[in-house]
Each structure stands twice: as C-alpha cells, then as structure tokens.
Amino acid sequence: MRAVVFSRYGDESVLELTRRPSPEPADGEILIEVRAAGVNPVDWKHREGAVRSDRPFPLGMGWDVAGVVRTTVPGGPAIGEAVYGMLPLPYGGAYQELAVLPISAVAPKPVRLSYAEAAAVPLAALTAWQALEAAGTKAGLRVLVHAGAGGVGHFAVQFARHLGAHVTATASARNLDFLRRLGVDEAVDRMHTGLSAADPFDVVLDTVGGPVQQASWRLLRPGGTLITLPEPLDEAHRLPGINARRVIVTPDGETLHRIGTLIDSGVVHVEVQAVLPLEEAAEAHRISAEGRVRGKLALSL
Ligand SMILES: NC(=O)c1ccc[n+]([C@@H]2O[C@H](COP(=O)([O-])OP(=O)(O)OC[C@H]3O[C@@H](n4cnc5c(N)ncnc54)[C@H](OP(=O)(O)O)[C@@H]3O)[C@@H](O)[C@H]2O)c1
CATH class of the missing domain: 3.40.50.720 (NAD(P)-binding Rossmann-like Domain)
Known part of the structure; x- marks a missing residue:
C-alpha cells in the first residue's frame, strides 16, 4: 500500500511517500481502506520528535481516518460501511491506504460529510x-x-x-x-x-x-x-x-457517534480550510505548523 512514513525525526523533508506492507488487524481491530486522513498539530510534533512512540522506524503518520471497512470483527461495522475514527496515541498510521483501528475507536461516518470532512473531525x-x-x-x-x-x-x-x-x-x-x-x-x-x-x-x-x-x-x-x-x-x-x-485526548467511538449525530442534524459545522492530496503531506504539515489554519486540514487518498 502507499503510505507516508518517516525514518528519522526532523522537518517536513523527512516525510516519505513509499510502499509499505498492509497492517494486520489484531484482536478487536478492524481494517479500514482510508479515503482521507485528518491533519493535526500533533502530527508534525510527532515528526519533530516531541511526541515519540516506542516502535522502530519507519513510523506511520497521523491519527484521523475516514474510509471504508475492509475487515471486521463480531459486533463491528459491516464490511463496506463508511466509518471514521481516531487511532490511539502515540502510534500514528493514518496517512496510508489501509489503517487498523480498535473497534471501540470508530463510528459511522456522518452522512452529510465527505470523507475529507469526516477525517477532519475525530481527534480535534x-x-x-x-x-x-x-x-x-x-x-x-x-x-x-x-x-x-x-x-x-x-x-x-x-x-x-x-x-x-x-x-x-x-x-x-x-x-x-x-x-x-x-x-x-x-x-x-x-x-x-x-x-x-x-x-x-x-x-x-x-x-x-x-x-x-x-x-x-x-x-x-x-x-x-x-x-x-x-x-x-x-x-x-x-x-x-x-x-x-x-486533558490528553483518547479515542472514543461512542462519543464520535454522538458527535456524528450532531453534525448530521446540522448542529455542528465542520470547517475544512483545505484538502491536499496524500503526496502533499509535507505541505500540509508546513501550513499546520504556521498556526493559522481555520478549522482543519485533510489529506485525500
Ligand atoms: N492534549 C491533547 O490531547 C491535544 C489534542 C488536540 C490538540 N492539542 C494541542 O492544542 C493546540 C491546538 O490544536 P488545534 O488542532 O486546535 O490547532 P490549530 O487548528 O492549528 O490552531 C490554529 C488556530 O489557532 C489560532 N491561534 C494561533 N495563535 C493564537 C493565539 N496566540 N491566540 C489565539 N488563537 C491563536 C489561529 O487563529 P487566528 O489565525 O485567528 O489567530 C488558528 O485558527 C495544539 O498545540 C495541539 O497540539 C492537544
């Protein structure tokens, strides 16, 4: 699969669009075909090394995904269902074609949102x-x-x-x-x-x-x-x-479900300043790090 990864901490230039093996869902996890990934300040803080994980390089990037369920678990969403969710910190892996998420971290994608808009929601x-x-x-x-x-x-x-x-x-x-x-x-x-x-x-x-x-x-x-x-x-x-x-955010599919209901009923608006292609992840980081984004940035796959 195509994935944006990095193999050392540093500026945007350490981001690399490459091919990686597909991730394998563990117990209680589902595999999602990612249609869009959200961009958050923690992404570039992770890339810079301010947020670290104990896993070896190359490390995956990003925590917010919206996409389509490819494999599921009993009690989970149906294969083919549109979902959105947040990966658990500190293990990124959203800027890639396939992502694994705990079933407890996903919810149905709000119907009125595009995939890019939905990917902008979870972590923030x-x-x-x-x-x-x-x-x-x-x-x-x-x-x-x-x-x-x-x-x-x-x-x-x-x-x-x-x-x-x-x-x-x-x-x-x-x-x-x-x-x-x-x-x-x-x-x-x-x-x-x-x-x-x-x-x-x-x-x-x-x-x-x-x-x-x-x-x-x-x-x-x-x-x-x-x-x-x-x-x-x-x-x-x-x-x-x-x-x-x-407060440190934690993934929570049930709350995301409630937030999705507020979005679909028009109570909550999702502002997306720009959607960039996955190839422009470095540019998305540069814009985010300037600290002036209105609403959110997202990457489309
Ligand atoms: N603890 C956690 O779990 C957690 C979770 C999420 C985020 N965070 C952190 O919380 C911070 C905010 O995250 P975010 O995603 O909301 O960031 P963001 O979207 O990048 O924030 C950008 C916004 O900040 C405003 N801004 C910049 N400097 C400001 C200032 N001095 N006073 C008031 N507004 C200012 C800008 O508005 P104007 O252009 O109008 O000034 C812009 O709209 C980040 O440091 C992030 O890492 C922590």
Missing part, C-alpha cells in the same frame, strides 16, 4: 468534547475558548453553545465573523482582547499555551476551571482556588 472534536466534559461545562456557565477558529476551538465553541453555555472565543480579526457564524456570544480579537478579571469565566479552554495559559488563570472566577491542551500546567503561574488540569 474528541479533544474539545473531553476538555469541556472535564471542566463540567453546562448550561449557564461562562466559557472562554482560546483560538476558537482552530481545529479544536471551532468544535469546542459549538459544543459549548449546544450545552447552553455562554461562549466567548478569541481569534485574529479575520476570523471574528467566522466565530459569530459558529454561534459564539462574544468574538474577541486576540490582539486587543480587553479580557479582564472584571467579568470572570467559569471555564477557560487554553488551546495555545505559553502566555495565553499564563493569562488565563486571572480570567477565572474562584472555583473556576482551566483546561490546557498543548502543554503541561505552568505551576509557577497557578492561582489558589482555581481548578486546573491538562
């Missing part, structure tokens, strides 16, 4: 869902989502609105209308935030890290919750009385 949407859940997000809470126009952010704002929260999100000026179309209550220019402790939040979702995480503590009310995604909590800036934790 599950992260948003699990982060909001970890913070106990519910109706009436004031939620701040940093980078609301990004992959995780654009799902988080829509899920939080669906839960009935009051949602504020940050983005650069060019994305403020996009945030409003997603339904956020307040779209804030991240260059001139004006966010202050005067009107504190119950939940802050930090999808950026560094100074954004540091500033987030002071935007929360006592008893509020800070969830960070990109990096561990910076304990030097911890404020007493604030709950805080880092």
Whole structure:
C-alpha cells in the first residue's frame, strides 16, 4: 500500500511517500481502506520528535481516518460501511491506504460529510468534547475558548453553545465573523482582547499555551476551571482556588457517534480550510505548523 512514513525525526523533508506492507488487524481491530486522513498539530510534533512512540522506524503518520471497512470483527461495522475514527496515541498510521483501528475507536461516518470532512473531525472534536466534559461545562456557565477558529476551538465553541453555555472565543480579526457564524456570544480579537478579571469565566479552554495559559488563570472566577491542551500546567503561574488540569485526548467511538449525530442534524459545522492530496503531506504539515489554519486540514487518498 502507499503510505507516508518517516525514518528519522526532523522537518517536513523527512516525510516519505513509499510502499509499505498492509497492517494486520489484531484482536478487536478492524481494517479500514482510508479515503482521507485528518491533519493535526500533533502530527508534525510527532515528526519533530516531541511526541515519540516506542516502535522502530519507519513510523506511520497521523491519527484521523475516514474510509471504508475492509475487515471486521463480531459486533463491528459491516464490511463496506463508511466509518471514521481516531487511532490511539502515540502510534500514528493514518496517512496510508489501509489503517487498523480498535473497534471501540470508530463510528459511522456522518452522512452529510465527505470523507475529507469526516477525517477532519475525530481527534480535534474528541479533544474539545473531553476538555469541556472535564471542566463540567453546562448550561449557564461562562466559557472562554482560546483560538476558537482552530481545529479544536471551532468544535469546542459549538459544543459549548449546544450545552447552553455562554461562549466567548478569541481569534485574529479575520476570523471574528467566522466565530459569530459558529454561534459564539462574544468574538474577541486576540490582539486587543480587553479580557479582564472584571467579568470572570467559569471555564477557560487554553488551546495555545505559553502566555495565553499564563493569562488565563486571572480570567477565572474562584472555583473556576482551566483546561490546557498543548502543554503541561505552568505551576509557577497557578492561582489558589482555581481548578486546573491538562486533558490528553483518547479515542472514543461512542462519543464520535454522538458527535456524528450532531453534525448530521446540522448542529455542528465542520470547517475544512483545505484538502491536499496524500503526496502533499509535507505541505500540509508546513501550513499546520504556521498556526493559522481555520478549522482543519485533510489529506485525500
Ligand atoms: N492534549 C491533547 O490531547 C491535544 C489534542 C488536540 C490538540 N492539542 C494541542 O492544542 C493546540 C491546538 O490544536 P488545534 O488542532 O486546535 O490547532 P490549530 O487548528 O492549528 O490552531 C490554529 C488556530 O489557532 C489560532 N491561534 C494561533 N495563535 C493564537 C493565539 N496566540 N491566540 C489565539 N488563537 C491563536 C489561529 O487563529 P487566528 O489565525 O485567528 O489567530 C488558528 O485558527 C495544539 O498545540 C495541539 O497540539 C492537544
């Protein structure tokens, strides 16, 4: 099968489109003919060596797939069924013609989405869902989502609105209308935030890290919750009385099924900035690493 792999950590040039043996499903796993793979920042972080697995090179790339079931297990989807899912971290293997996934990690592909749009969903949407859940997000809470126009952010704002929260999100000026179309209550220019402790939040979702995480503590009310995604909590800036934790996404087919229902019913929009052919995986990494993607990138096979 055709596969994008890499045999040393480094920049985009280490990615290689080559032929590899087809993966063999283990117990509880199904084989999927991949029609599209999602691109996430963790992909290039893995390529750079910031996220490592204990397997030998060459290593597979990517965690999000949408495709067609080729082999299945009892209780699994039918052969030929269209599905989407997320491979377990840290073992990539989505940028390739065939992928194996645990049956617990897949769900039916949302009907209204193309394969490329479906592949854009799993990791980012599950992260948003699990982060909001970890913070106990519910109706009436004031939620701040940093980078609301990004992959995780654009799902988080829509899920939080669906839960009935009051949602504020940050983005650069060019994305403020996009945030409003997603339904956020307040779209804030991240260059001139004006966010202050005067009107504190119950939940802050930090999808950026560094100074954004540091500033987030002071935007929360006592008893509020800070969830960070990109990096561990910076304990030097911890404020007493604030709950805080880092969430690491885990595959979850049942939740993906629920997310798919929200997508098919029109409650949740999936934004895909661009779909590139598998041959242009390196270009997709370059674009993602610039940190300005609106919604998601995907690769078509
Ligand atoms: N812990 C986990 O399990 C987990 C899971 C998923 C992702 N992550 C991490 O979470 C981070 C976000 O992931 P993602 O997929 O959402 O990334 P992404 O899609 O690449 O994020 C791009 C967005 O970030 C916005 N942005 C960039 N710098 C910003 C800033 N300083 N303030 C506010 N917005 C900013 C950009 O909006 P503008 O162009 O409008 O500024 C752009 O729309 C990454 O570091 C990723 O590795 C962690």
